[in-house]
Amino acid sequence: MPARVLVAYASKKGSTAGIARAIAKELQAMGHVAIVIEMKDVSSLEGYDALVIGAPVYTGSVMSDLSTFVSRHKDALARLPVAAFTAGIAPVYPKTGEVKTFTDQLGAALEPKTLVAVTMFSGALDVKLLSFIERGLTSLLKVPTGDFRDWDAIAAWTRELPQKMGFAASPKN
Ligand SMILES: Cc1cc2nc3c(=O)[nH]c(=O)nc-3n(C[C@H](O)[C@H](O)[C@H](O)COP(=O)(O)O)c2cc1C
Numbered sequence: 001m002p003a004r005v006l007v008a009y010a011s012k013k014g015s016t017a018g019i020a021r022a023i024a025k026e027l028q029a030m031g032h033v034a035i036v037i038e039m040k041d042v043s044s045l046e047g048y049d050a051l052v053i054g055a056p057v058y059t060g061s062v063m064s065d066l067s068t069f070v071s072r073h074k075d076a077l078a079r080l081p082v083a084a085f086t087a088g089i090a091p092v093y094p095k096t097g098e099v100k101t102f103t104d105q106l107g108a109a110l111e112p113k114t115l116v117a118v119t120m121f122s123g124a125l126d127v128k129l130l131s132f133i134e135r136g137l138t139s140l141l142k143v144p145t146g147d148f149r150d151w152d153a154i155a156a157w158t159r160e161l162p163q164k165m166g167f168a169a170s171p172k173n
Contacts, residue, residue: 002031002032002033003032003033003049003050003162003165003167004032004033004034004035004047004048004049004050005024005027005032005033005034005035005048005049005050005051005052005161005165006034006035006037006042006045006048006050006051006052007020007021007023007024007027007034007035007036007037007051007052007053007054008020008036008037008038008039008042008051008052008053008054008069009036009037009038009039009053009054009055010038010039010040010054010055010056010063010065010066010069011038011055011056012056012058012063013124013126013129013130014129015056015087015123015124015126015147015149016054016055016056016087016123017036017038018124018149019054019085019087019121019123019149019154020036020052020054021036022149022151022154022155022158023052023054023085023154023158024036026154026155026158026159027052027158027161027162030159030162032162032167035048039053039055039065039066039068039069040065040068040069042069042073044073044076045073045076045077045080046076048080049080049081049165049167050080050081050082050083050161050165050167051077051080051081051082051083052082052083052084052085052158052161053066053069053082053083053084053085053110054084054085054086054087055086055087056086056087056088056123057086057087057088057089057090057096057097057102057120057123060097060101061105062086062102062105062106062109066106066109067109070109070110077110077113078113081116081164081165081166082110082113082115082116083115083116083117083118083161083164083165084106084107084110084115084117084118085106085118085119085120085121085157086102086103086105086106086119086120086121087120087121087122087123087149088102088120088122088123089122089123089125089143089144089148090102090120091120091121091122091148092122092144092148093143093144095141095142095143096141096143099120102120103118103119103120106118116161116164116165117157117160117161117164119157121149121150121153121154121157122148122149122150123148123149124146124147124148124149125138125143125144125145125146125148126145126147127145
């Protein structure tokens, strides 16, 4: 039986949404059903076997949509295997923070849940999508711009999830 996995994400500029879609695609390639929904639009976790949840970092904190989601779905979360990721510039530009700080924030936001996997992916900073203030801030901090998403790393992380979540790859037929 294929598992039904919800990939819930928060995203301001779209790059984390792209990571969520890549995760879902990889799970689908393994024969599972993966549904991608922006976390603020998730009304229920009913009918899912597992959850992958992801939100980007803005000015030192994982987007607060994550904690809103966790408090809204606390009871359902307790019974599901959960993997979490964040996205940001820190993996390619450590002046924007320490990766461990952000993965720890994910763990803390989901407590007392033990995550089956937690990671930080490199995100993207598209100058065209930045506000005047954001542009000033990023150029002041000399933050590199561009798309740093590592699709191979995202796929490799995803491929390990089914086993960690307690369901093996489902053969496609
Ligand atoms: C105003 C602003 C602040 C940011 N602050 C951080 C930060 O503190 N640490 C970090 O690693 N990345 C930071 N980033 C980079 C974002 O996390 C990165 O661009 C991410 O991919 C955005 O995700 P989104 O496109 O889904 O909104 C910041 C980006 C902007 C525009």
